[in-house]
Amino acid sequence: MTRIAVDAMGGDHAPHEIxxxxxxxxxxxxxxxxxxxxxxxxxxxxxxxxxxxxxxxxGKGGPKKYRIKIDTSKLDIKITHASEVIEMGEAPGQAIxxxxxxxIVLAVDAVAQGSSxxxxxxxxxxAAMASSLFGLGRLQGIDRPxxxxxxxxxxxxxxxIDGGANSNCxxxxxxxFAVMGxxxxxxxLGIEHPRVGVLNIGEEAGKGNELAQATYxxxxxxxxxxxxxxxxxxxxxxxxVCDVVVCDGFVGNVALKVTEGTxxxxxxxxxxxxxxxxxxxxxxxxxxPFMKRIYTKINYEEFGGALLLGxxxxxxxxxxxxxxxxxxxxxxxxxxAVESGVNEKIAKFHEEx
Amino acid sequence: MTRIAVDAMGGDHAPHEIxxxxxxxxxxxxxxxxxxxxxxxxxxxxxxxxxxxxxxxxGKGGPKKYRIKIDTSKLDIKITHASEVIEMGEAPGQAIxxxxxxxIVLAVDAVAQGSSxxxxxxxxxxAAMASSLFGLGRLQGIDRPxxxxxxxxxxxxxxxIDGGANSNCxxxxxxxFAVMGxxxxxxxLGIEHPRVGVLNIGEEAGKGNELAQATYxxxxxxxxxxxxxxxxxxxxxxxxVCDVVVCDGFVGNVALKVTEGTxxxxxxxxxxxxxxxxxxxxxxxxxxPFMKRIYTKINYEEFGGALLLGxxxxxxxxxxxxxxxxxxxxxxxxxxAVESGVNEKIAKFHEEx
Numbered sequence: 252m253t254r255i256a257v258d259a260m261g262g263d264h265a266p267h268e269i270x271x272x273x274x275x276x277x278x279x280x281x282x283x284x285x286x287x288x289x290x291x292x293x294x295x296x297x298x299x300x301x302x303x304x305x306x307x308x309x310g311k312g313g314p315k316k317y318r319i320k321i322d323t324s325k326l327d328i329k330i331t332h333a334s335e336v337i338e339m340g341e342a343p344g345q346a347i348x349x350x351x352x353x354x355i356v357l358a359v360d361a362v363a364q365g366s367s368x369x370x371x372x373x374x375x376x377x378a379a380m381a382s383s384l385f386g387l388g389r390l391q392g393i394d395r396p397x398x399x400x401x402x403x404x405x406x407x408x409x410x411x412i413d414g415g416a417n418s419n420c421x422x423x424x425x426x427x428f429a430v431m432g433x434x435x436x437x438x439x440l441g442i443e444h445p446r447v448g449v450l451n452i453g454e455e456a457g458k459g460n461e462l463a464q465a466t467y468x469x470x471x472x473x474x475x476x477x478x479x480x481x482x483x484x485x486x487x488x489x490x491x492v493c494d495v496v497v498c499d500g501f502v503g504n505v506a507l508k509v510t511e512g513t514x515x516x517x518x519x520x521x522x523x524x525x526x527x528x529x530x531x532x533x534x535x536x537x538x539x540p541f542m543k544r545i546y547t548k549i550n551y552e553e554f555g556g557a558l559l560l561g562x563x564x565x566x567x568x569x570x571x572x573x574x575x576x577x578x579x580x581x582x583x584x585x586x587x588a589v590e591s592g593v594n595e596k597i598a599k600f601h602e603e604x
Numbered sequence: 605m606t607r608i609a610v611d612a613m614g615g616d617h618a619p620h621e622i623x624x625x626x627x628x629x630x631x632x633x634x635x636x637x638x639x640x641x642x643x644x645x646x647x648x649x650x651x652x653x654x655x656x657x658x659x660x661x662x663g664k665g666g667p668k669k670y671r672i673k674i675d676t677s678k679l680d681i682k683i684t685h686a687s688e689v690i691e692m693g694e695a696p697g698q699a700i701x702x703x704x705x706x707x708i709v710l711a712v713d714a715v716a717q718g719s720s721x722x723x724x725x726x727x728x729x730x731a732a733m734a735s736s737l738f739g740l741g742r743l744q745g746i747d748r749p750x751x752x753x754x755x756x757x758x759x760x761x762x763x764x765i766d767g768g769a770n771s772n773c774x775x776x777x778x779x780x781f782a783v784m785g786x787x788x789x790x791x792x793l794g795i796e797h798p799r800v801g802v803l804n805i806g807e808e809a810g811k812g813n814e815l816a817q818a819t820y821x822x823x824x825x826x827x828x829x830x831x832x833x834x835x836x837x838x839x840x841x842x843x844x845v846c847d848v849v850v851c852d853g854f855v856g857n858v859a860l861k862v863t864e865g866t867x868x869x870x871x872x873x874x875x876x877x878x879x880x881x882x883x884x885x886x887x888x889x890x891x892x893p894f895m896k897r898i899y900t901k902i903n904y905e906e907f908g909g910a911l912l913l914g915x916x917x918x919x920x921x922x923x924x925x926x927x928x929x930x931x932x933x934x935x936x937x938x939x940x941a942v943e944s945g946v947n948e949k950i951a952k953f954h955e956e957x
Contacts, residue, residue: 405869415805418813452768452857460771460854485861489869498858501813504805505855506862508838513866516842517898519758524894531894538891541877541884545870 252283252327255585256367257578259288259296260336260354261374263571269373270296271305272578274321274328279579282586283327285367287358290332297323307575331366333357336374339571343377347385355379359386362564369565369585371556373573379566380416380559387564391598395420396561397428397500398568399435400507401584403549406491410436410445414557415504422465425449425497429470429477430600431560432495438591439558439584440494448483448493450502458482462499470497476600514549518542555580558588560597565589605636605680608938609720610931612641612649613689613707614727616924622726623649624658625931627674627681632932635939636680638720640711643685650676660928684719686710689727692924696730700738708732712739715917722918722938724909726926732919733769733912740917743947745954748773749914750781750853751921752788753860754937756902759844763789763798767910768857775818778802778850782823782830783953784913785848791944792911792937793847801836801846803855811835815852823850829953867902871895908933911941913950918942 257273259266266288273284274297286293299305304320333354337346347356355374359382361367372379376398384396397413412432417424429447436445449466451459456467459482470479480493485506488496498506521542525535555577556569565588569581610626612619619641626637627650639646652658657673686707690699700709708727712735714720725732729751737749750766765785770777782800789798802819804812809820812835823832833846838859841849851859874895878888908930909922918941922934 405872418805418811418816450858452771452854452861458771460852463771463854485858485863486865486868488862489865499813501805501816502855502858505803505838505851505859508805509841509859509862510838510866512839512842513863514870515839516758517867517870517902520898520901521894524897534887534890534894537887541874541887544877545873548873549870 252281253369253586253589254283254285254367255582256285256287256358256361256370257582258354258358258370258372258374259286259293260333261372261379262569262573264574265373266292266296267305268573268575269578271300271307271575272573273582274300274323274326275319275575275579276582277326277328278321280583280586282582285329285331285361287331287333287361288336288354289334290330293330297328305575331357331361337378339375341375341378343375343381346378347382356382356386359383359564359566363387368589369567371567371569371578371581371585373569373571373578373581376415376568379568383559383562383564383566387562390561390563390594391602392600393427393431393561393597395424395427396559397431398557399432399560400503400557401440402488402510404489404491407442407494408440409488409491409494409496410440411488411496411498411503411507412560413498413500413503414507415500416559417500420462420499422462422469425462425466425499426469426473427561429479429495429497431597432497433477434597434600435558435560435593436494438593438596439587442494444478445494446478446480447495447497448480450485450496450498450506451482452484454482454484456482466497518546555582555584558584560593563594565594605634606722606939606942607636607638607720608935609638609640609711609714609723610935611707611711611723611725611727612639612646613686614725614732615922615926617927618726619645619649620658621926621928622931624653624660624928625926626935627653627676627679628672628928628932629935630679630681631674633936633939635935638682638684638714640684640686640714641689641707642687643683646683650681658928684710684714690731692728694728694731696728696734699731700735709735709739712736712917712919716740721942722920724920724922724931724934724938726922726924726931726934729768729921732921736912736915736917736919740915743914743916744951746780746784746914746950748777748780749912750784751910752785752913753856753910754793755841755863757842757844760795760847761793762841762844762847762849763793764841764849764851764856764860765913766851766853766856767860768853769912770853773815773852775815775822778815778819778852779822779826780914782832782848782850784950785850786830787950787953788911788913788946789847791946791949792940795847797831798847799831799833800848800850801833803838803849803851803859804835805837807835807837809835819850871899908935908937911937913946916947918947
């Protein structure tokens with residue numbers, strides 16, 4: 252059985268929501284779990300879930316809160332004690348060297364030692380990346396790991412890589428991101444011959460900054476191995492014109508957060524508009540379930556987490572604000588990634604090079 | 605009276621919509637107009653507007669199409685003949701050298717010669733930038749002109765600079781963008797002590813790529829002259845946490861287009877959702893006017909165009925898809941910019957340096 256190590260202490264709602272999400276995933280997806288963190292706190296949470304259950308609202312877009320009670324003693328859950336926790340503000344590199352007994356370092360170590368197959372972490376993204384990089388090492392042919400973020404579009408999901416791991420990139424790095432993103436899209440999302448595009452500010456090959464131009468050339472030269480479809484613009488991300496969007500981590504992170512900001516602004520504006528008069532309030536009330544369904548579709552909690560690709564192991568990085576539902580989904584992503592053998596396939600691409 | 609030169613031949617709907625928008629602005633805003641383009645085509649359009657009028661829908665979000673008839677002979681409109689047109693695909697630098705009698709080159713020339721005070725152009729952005737840069741020259745203290753785009757937010761409008769003029773930037777350029785954006789925000793949008801933020805992927809000073817880090821330092825050192833509020837993230841752009849967002853033109857253009865893409869995806873998703881059943885269709889019909897009002901608020905046609913800042917003159921760059929309503933608004937922006945003396949104030953900042 253695939254076992255997922257979960258950093259029980261990471262995230263705004265740790266350990267309560269994290270442990271609940273892990274238990275939920277163990278029940279629903281038939282995965283084994285290794286909870287890493289303060290043993291007494293975790294035991295307390297498990298006990299509470301068995302006897303009292305936990306409240307959940309299935310993410311903001313789902314139905315109203317309801318209680319789930321799960322007998323944790325019947326599931327394959329083990330606890331690995333970690334005496335330390337890396338906090339959000341700490342410098343990742345320093346923190347992982349100083350806090351060798353922290354939950355994230357030991358969760359990654361569980362994968363390195365083979366007791367688990369993947370890590371799910373909702374704490375400091377920097378610490379999760381740094382500990383994965385140092386604890387697991389890089390895959391063959393990969394200079395820098397990158398974050399692959401799955402986004403909903405009108406049709407099928409799209410992968411944006413790099414979502415924020417590397418602010419300063421070279422064309423060679425972006426080429427590797429393209430390979431990793433395409434392998435992920437094919438093997439984890441099940442998209443045949445994923446189309447790869449470079450995020451740019453115009454369609455033509457000569458457009459954009461030096462990095463985008465050089466990356467275009469590099470991908471064009473390797474078209475027999477990568478289904479490169481050219482540049483794609485920011486407004487096309489959601490139009491299913493490609494399956495993998497390649498960019499540096501700075502641009503990728505800005506793009507992802509602008510998406511988040513735009514949708515929350517639009518929903519707020521719409522709510523305000525409905526409040527204008529009595530008729531509006533009634534129509535707003537009627538329209539609410541429809542808006543909620545959209546909100547659920549685009550909600551990050553559905554996708555559960557982004558994958559750190561390029562390390563010898565699977566690390567899923569969840570949103571710091573994750574509740575149980577998001578953690579449950581992140582564990583599902585981790586399980587799929589492990590079972591699809593995405594890493595072996597990335598390494599194989601470079602062996603054949 | 606302020607006179608605005610309008611490239612009558614630029615844009616997807618030229619010259620019809622462009623001439624209509626110019627006439628409309630002349631009537632509503634009391635500006636004089638210099639229409640630059642093929643004389644016979646322009647005369648034809650003016651004649652049609654006087655005798656038959658033009659159809660408009662006030663931008664996509666406004667009321668249904670209706671006809672406006674304006675007697676153009678009563679307005680201060682002059683025509684400057686231009687025998688050539690620069691097409692969308694042409695390399696801007698080459699095109700402006702080769703086509704010296706093109707409408708955009710002559711429209712800019714009208715400002716350089718003093719017969720008009722500003723240019724409005726909906727054709728090739730590259731050609732508008734190149735002809736403005738070469739025809740008008742740079743303002744004192746400015747190395748590279750930048751595009752200032754005004755966006756709606758929950759509260760007041762925000763300026764994003766650079767919106768796409770410069771893909772490869774230095775920290776010094778971004779510092780100048782900050783000065784120009786703040787001067788624009790204060791003098792054209794009327795925002796006192798505009799707060800300037802650097803678009804970045806985290807709040808802390810050490811976050812982001814080398815460019816963002818160095819820009820942060822530079823702005824911090826000049827806090828007595830610039831109201832610098834630190835880094836802002838993509839999701840905060842619409843939260844009114846600052847008034848001017850500074851970034852390189854690559855990141856800025858991606859961010860703007862992602863905003864466009866996200867909102868059009870959400871509206872499409874919502875429409876689809878409403879189509880699910882009869883009840884949905886009825887609720888969708890009722891909710892439509894509310895959605896339209898939002899659409900109008902965020903529609904680029906309302907803002908009419910982006911300002912090219914940093915040249916000795918005012919150039920407003922409109923969307924290629926502009927209809928009359930957008931052109932009318934672009935002319936309003938041009939008029940405000942001229943009358944506010946934004947350029948003199950940017951030059952003054954650097955004199956005092």
